[in-house]
Amino acid sequence: MAARLWLRCVFGPHLKRIHRRPDQIWPDGRLVRTGWNYQSGSLEKHTDSILGWASAMWYLSYCSSPLLVCYLYGKGYICSSKLAPLSQYVATTLLCLLGVACLRGWGRWKNAQYLEFVSVLEEAKKNHSPDNKKKLRCYNFDFSHWPADFSWTEVSNPKSSKAGVSLLKHQPRPRGAADSALRSVRALLCHVVSYLIVHSFGRRMLYPGSVGLLQKAMRPMLEQGQAKLIEEFDGQRNKLVACDGNEIDTMFVDRRRHGGSKAHTLVICCEGNAGFYEVGCMNTPLEGGYSVLGWNHPGFGGSTGVPFPQNEANAMDVVIQFAVHKLGFQLPDIVIYAWSIGGFTASWAVMSYPEIKAVVLDASFDDLLPLALKVMPESWRPLVHYTVRQYINLNVSEQLLKYQGPVLLVRRTRDEIITTTSPVDVASNRGNNLLLNLLQFRYPKIMTLEGLDVVRQWLRASTHGEEASVYSGYQVDDDWCTSVLLSYGSDADVKFPWNYGERMTIREKQQLALFLARKHMRNFETTHCTPLPASEFHLPWELY
Known part of the structure; x- marks a missing residue:
């Protein structure tokens, strides 16, 4: 039993904050609202720092791997005689990191707060009862370990399928057949280059919030914002599973029990390309007295995946389904509010769910292409046009025109x-x-x-x-x-x-x-x- 508990501590999530315990009260009878940061021991703190640096170095190595491989090849390190010692060095490093992880687990095992958290997490995974979920929401930890609260499969007649929801596709202009062979070769070359661009720096330029290093730098701010939503506004964090398998990190603040006409209107917020619900546009309708549901783009915060248009629409779809089938709002009671690039998912939502009450687009645009052409060299114009239309066609205006509200x-x-x-x-x-x-x-x-x-x-x-x-x-x-x-x-x-x-x-x-x-x-x-x-x-x- 002790060995099993120790293994849970070794492979368990990183505990960041304890918001509050259910129904915990102060000696004077007041309900405890404020939380506190998890206090780790010195052993856990130092080993966690080592593993954190190792993770950051791995991320940098992964991002620079093409240049690194070219450099090593130029120096003659990519050969059988040099690869054997290198593989031995990598194996030794991994073994040392495993030892560090075991020491961290030992430090956690000696911490009563972490042991209590692990038991709550294990019970919540076994039994998805409301009481267990309520206890689990008192902790802020690695969201990958959070059990799912809602899945697209729970809807009887979903709009989505495993292939994803439907998007408006760009229709290319018909070409003549006189030089079809030459055009095919050019199209293939353009397709390959566009794919490499959009899956390397292109996507990260468009959605800088998906870059891991930026998220690490913003982590204290994000954790502070999340604590405020939970402890001051009684926010509920939930994990939704979209049809593409991505896990979507959401935050819901329910104002209905406070009364008022605004409280019965749900505002679903769609953030910008570097925005998170913890510090983003969710605070605007929240201060206005509305019930609010915020969510993070795929690859942002606790959400998994990458923010390509198809994944974005899939995430938006499961958020709406969650609001209707789990939170109890009707579509005519929902308002979509988006800032900047969030206009894409907002316009998709009202196009796909025309019964939605209204949409508010703040600092948004009609089409991504003119903005992409503005920041790229003029000589790249044909390539930029093809890349945007083929992979990141954020056609806000085209989708908005389908909405009657x-x-x-x-x-x-x-x-x-x-x-x-x-x-x-x-x-x-x-x-x-x-x-x-x-x-x-x-x-x-x-x-x-x-x-x-x-x-x-x-x-x-x-x-x-x-x-x-x-x-x-x-x-x-x-x-x-x-x-x-x-x-x-x-x-x-x-x-x-x-x-x-x-x-x-x-x-x-x-x-x-x-x-x-x-x-x-x-x-x-x-x-x-x-x-x-x-x-x-x-x-x-x-x-x-």
Whole structure:
């Protein structure tokens, strides 16, 4: 029995924090809310440091392995006479690390807190009862050891399959057959180069939050943010298993027992390319009084996998299924809120689940391709185009147009990330294109050339004063605009696109175009990475 317990300590997870014990109270009768960091002994601390450095060195060696192999080959080390001593050195190192792990297990075995944690974890894995899960949530440890709380297989009629959920595919233009052989060779070469780019530095440039070293550097901040969500907001951490096998790390804060209309609305948050639910946009609706469900991209935090579009959509799908089938929310009670690159999964969600109440896209863009072309050399243009469309086609606008519900776009007027020229040129913000595409699709008879020109003029305004000046210059009457839209909607009762506005005057079209633009987009005078205050978070405008 003692040997078995010692082995659990050797191969057990790294314990980071004890949030609180269930129903633990202070001597004065108050419920204990604050937690404390796990206090390891000196033996465990030093051995854990050695294993941590070994892990970091292995990660660096793995990332630099192509260059390392070339260097060793150039020095003549890649030969049978040199490989034998090298393999012996590697075997000795691994044996020493195993010895260090055993010593760490001994240190854990002597720690009463760790022994209590191991017993709770073992019991939770054997019996998935609510009481055992409640006890387990009192600990913060390596998420890979956390038992699954929900799987896509628990849904009777899931949208997903083992092949993944459906995505909108880019349709390449047809080519002639005159030089098909030459084109095939070029296409094959381009395919190979694109694959190598996207699976090496490309994916890491697009999602820097998936880089292990960055996560190690941010670990104290992430652990502090997670402790705040659990101890101050009574957050519940859950592991979801997507259809591709990836494990998705989520955090749910339930406000329903506190009452209020906002508490019964669930806001599902989709983070940016370096965002985590621990320190990301989840805090904005949380401070606004909503129930909130945050999740980490595949490869971020406790989530496994890599953040390619298919994996991202698979993760979003299981998060929605979890909200409906496990947390008890209906789709019309769910709002999707996304920041930056999170607009891709948010737009996929509302496209695939049209019953969702609304979507709010903060500092998002219409399409990844123009932004990728901005940061890459001009000579790489054909290769970048092929790579994006083939592997990382984040077509936010195309997916958003499939949704019929309320939409709100938040534009950062000093955004330095999603502009194609300079941060001060608000006219080059790709959020403008997202708005124009949406309005053109939904109101094509209003968004004619005259309507487009006046909306573009409004979009060039970088301050609230300039925006109000354009709006008042065309003498827009909000009450009149609302009444004419309501009269058409009540008579026709049709889905978008609407055909209303064909017989209107140019002036009326311009007024309606400005009215619709302001209802679908709000300006926030700040940069891309500034957290959105709760006062700036609003649900989208609804006509009815």
